[in-house]
Amino acid sequence: MKYDFTAIEKKWQKIWEETKPFAAKDGGDKPKYYVLIEFPYPSGDGLHVGHPRPYTAMDILARRRRKQGYNVLFPIGFDSFGLPTENYAIKNKIHPAEVTKRNTARFAAQCKMLGYSFDWDRAIDTSDPEYYKWTQWIFLKMFENGLAYKASVPVNWCTSCKCVLANEEVVNGVCERCGSEVVRREKSQWMLAITKYAQRLIDDLDGLDFTERIKLLEKNWIGRSTGAEVDFTTTAGDTLRVYTTRPDTLFGATYMVISPEHALLKKWEPLLKNADEIHAYQLEAARKSDFERTELAKDKTGVRLDGVSAINPVTGGEIPVFISDYVLATYGTGAIMAVPGHDERDWEFAKKFSLPIIEVVAGGDVEKEAFTDCDTGVMVNSGFLNGLSVADAKTKITEWLTDKNLGESKVNFKLRDWVFSRQRYWGEPIPMIYCEKCGWVPVPESDLPVLLPDVQNYETTDTGDSPLAAMTDWINTPCPHCGAPAKRETDTMPNWAGSSWYYLRYADPKNKDALASKKAIDYWTPVDWYNGGMEHVTLHLLYSRFWHKFLYDIGVVPTPEPYKKRTAHGMILAEDGQKMSKSRGNVINPNDIVDEFGADTLRLYVMFLGDFEKDAPWSTSSVKGCKRFLDRIWGLAEKSLNGKDNQFSAAHEKALHRAIKKVGGDIEALKFNTAIATLMSLVNDFYETPPTRGDIKILLSLLSPFAPHIAEELWGLQGFSGHADSDKWPDYDAAKTIDDELEIAVQIGGKLKGTVRVPTDSPDEAVLAAVLADEKLARLTENRELVRTIVVKNKLVNLILK
């Protein structure tokens, strides 16, 4: 009989659909294990061959855990709110909800085609009102706790489309759609105070089993720095507060720079003799996009404030104040003290504007370049700090500033609060109402969800408001507080909202009274193993950790962290080594591969093609190697075999024990490629010496997480009891993985000269005797004095001769 993968895969998928062997049970005797993949965004293109890599990996893990006796939760859902769907809907004039329905159906069918052991009964959809009701509820809780606030922040504004653009929509400083200029503009937006959690988001990484590169990326992104805030008095009378990480260099501060957006500029306007020039500079800076501001960074620009200067608090000297766009309004206090001797940017600026450069840390040549080394320098020209190391000077000056009430130590983060408003239709409505009298009033919990109304036109508007702004019937609503006429918020949430808590909903996806029951959350969370893309580490992963911590603080979840373990997969590249993308036309569709080779082959291949954590190019011609492997297994296992079901043959006993150990260990270490190589070797052995029933049973049991359909089919054909996917993961006997006799490498002076065979665990003398008994090796040692012998047990002998 031929290996008819199409029929076999359909058969088992139907059985799984009907008998639901992968449905998770809420409770029971077995220990729980929660395996999570990043749920897909159901785009119109369907699954591409990149999706199966992480999905198959986690499916293998989930299937192994079930065989190990765990109660496994391995859920799936759809992150369906978002811009691509909305744009597709606009282009094709189909309602986004309709588009979502079609796309999710297609994705689900594709996932089923690949035989994933998801618990489909728990499938969720972030655009389902029953779901986003709770996304809105969390937002309300955040508002209640002072974490959600409305603020005016700079956004990308297209001068022609008259609307706000996402950063991704700004390409080389111009609007992606119309090619016109994009400027920064202040706009009132809902914000989430993620910065209040910055310290905890860093600290709590320590206790988590995340791969190091993930932790590092999050830490760098949050960007903690320690320094001090220092007050400078000005001739205008106001205090100008700066943030610095080098308070030790205060004596070397020869000028100050404030950002063009700094609030004091407005106040100081009457005092400024060159107000026009400053205005022009401010306008120019505003006109520049972030992109230009950083690209043109090499050449420093700025304008000196004519009419206001500052006093250095330690020297008492009067120093000039500049505005320059190299100082960011959004970091620190939006103002800096400039120490050109010890900061590269300040040095450049000082050179350009011929400002004095004072050396306050000895060790370099400040006339040639800024000396920024903190470890070796000694303080000079710094009054009471002279002679101290940089570290000691930092401590002393900070104490001094605190003492004199001129400043204090301060920690800053690069992380900014999260801009949470989108002027788009296809997202969760932000459940807030604006009342002239009461201000922003939250929608009462009992009125949730605030349903996304049906609109005729969901295109963006000329005014930059959400398409919802035209829905007067929907907008106008009485104030929940005083009953006066009021208006709903028309902005929606960003696509990261629904995915920030979805793993909680899986615990209890149909709950109508809470985002999930306390019992279900206590039982299932935290997620035991979460795998996803590296590109989500600084967005989704961070956002969801933030939300989870908030939910922990208000007593909704029992742990401070949502995910115990996080790993990340590499991308599958096209055959040319480039990223797969529709525009390059190099995308591989999994359906084509499944049609030609079968789902089991595709699953094997995506796991076999390289190191799971690294990018790897696709190769259609290599896929057939995996198909051949399955064909060879089929050839061995479809016919009737001798032997007992639960006994290994003497010929294969060692190889089997080793394979059980290796495959299990490799799955845990994400080394799926070598796990499959081990199985391939085993099959090669079986072609040399025919296997017994017991041998084949183990092979199928180990294979079943990787290629579940064929394993199950052959299991049945052999008449083994039960199913391959529920059969206990086999145990190995460490003693039986060891050979009786080994080949020992023989080196002379560190160079490999030959090998000898000796019994395992032979004493050193026996090994040496074997070496001398070898004619060739003995000849090489003739007439030479043995100076030293190194023996590595069961591995190698190294003879050092004179």
Next chain:
RNA sequence: GCCGGUGUGAUGGAAUGGUAGACGUGAAGCACUCAAAAUGCUUUGCCCAUCGGGCGUGCCGGUUCGAGUCCGGCCACCGGCACCA
């Protein structure tokens, strides 16, 4: 510029400081076949060669009995961040 990562046969990739190249692809040969495909078996890092020997993991050095692996200094490529004071 800063922070990561990577560099191994024709090729995708294996190798707790201990026999480099497992496993797969490709290629060559043999068997089966009228023939081809499929399948099975064999060979396949490079150089000289008869046994055998020499050289080999981006480059240069170091540590070590022994280095793809550890250390120092380069080079190249990929990714992220980028005037964060």
